[in-house]
Amino acid sequence: MSGFVPDFAGAQVRVSPNFGPRNDGLTPECVILHYTGMESGDAAEAWLCAPESEVSSHYLVHEDGRVVQMVREQDRAWHAGRGSWLGRSDVNSFSIGIEIVNPGPLADFPPYCDVQIERVADLVRDICARWRIRADKILAHSDVAPGRKIDPGEHFPWARLAEMGLGHLVEPSPIRGGRFLAMGESGQPVEALQSMLSLYGYGLEINGLYDQATKDTVEAFQRHFRPVRVDGVADQSTIETLHRLLTSLHDRFPGSN
Structure with missing residues (x-):
């Protein structure tokens, strides 16, 4: 051409x-x-x-x-x-x-x-x-x-x-103390986190294990939606921001995903 x-x-x-x-x-x-x-x-x-x-x-x-x-x-x-x-x-x-x-x-x-x-x-x-x-x-x-x-x-x-009306974003939840999820953990809370990330669009196996793939995906999420701290740790701020993002998505685009 x-x-x-x-x-x-x-x-x-x-x-x-x-x-x-x-x-x-x-x-x-x-x-x-x-x-x-x-x-x-x-x-x-x-x-x-x-x-x-x-x-x-x-x-x-x-x-x-x-x-x-x-x-x-x-x-x-x-x-x-x-x-x-x-x-x-x-x-x-x-x-x-x-x-x-x-x-x-x-x-x-x-x-x-x-x-x-x-x-x-x-x-x-x-x-x-x-x-x-x-x-x-x-x-x-x-x-x-x-x-x-x-x-x-x-x-x-x-x-x-x-x-400017371009992109989907919510105000990130402030960073503070509290329960967090990190490498090596497993169980229902990790599975719930993986499910939310997958529901938004991220390619992630839902296996209940906070493995390297989960850490990488949390980092990617933070880099875009909660960039003040990008460490791959699913702290309260990260999880709350993800939950609010999903709520906003379905309010703004009913029947999305």
Whole structure:
């Protein structure tokens, strides 16, 4: 493909060869946000368009707000890798991926640029309107791949997007003392926690064991919804925030999930 008309008005087009058809006739139902985790936006853009990388994304948003589209929204970009949401794998076939230029751990997780986040919001709003994607389906890469990915990181301004009507968020419950669940524990309370995480969408076996997969999933949840402390420990604040999130989900979207 030598070029295409961008789906998002104002986007520059740089075609990546790393794409294919969406499987089983699927259409976009989620937006997945990533950080590039590379030294520069130009390097990330080049890598996402290099055949040997075998990775791509529908969009890249530079620090100055420039938007580059590399794969048409109707096609399947290779951005999410192994993961799942609401019991479904092949996340690439039902999602649109947005890479946001930020070096992440290479530079100790610097803040995102204001103009960049404004442009991300414009882009996400446009995508969700075009494909009728619900606010709760705007997700982090770490949500669909706990333990394997941490982007866009705990410093991503989810609350700012929520103020613009993008994403599903509740005010986190404050951190305080009390009972908590952690690695090595087992029993009905752990099973209840796993069930709530699974009900929201996280891919997690409900086995009543607070194993590594459970810790990774709790960390992913905290990174997105309770970022003030990301430690994989299901303290009272984490559990209350999860419960309130589920209540809000079903109040806002009856019959969801």
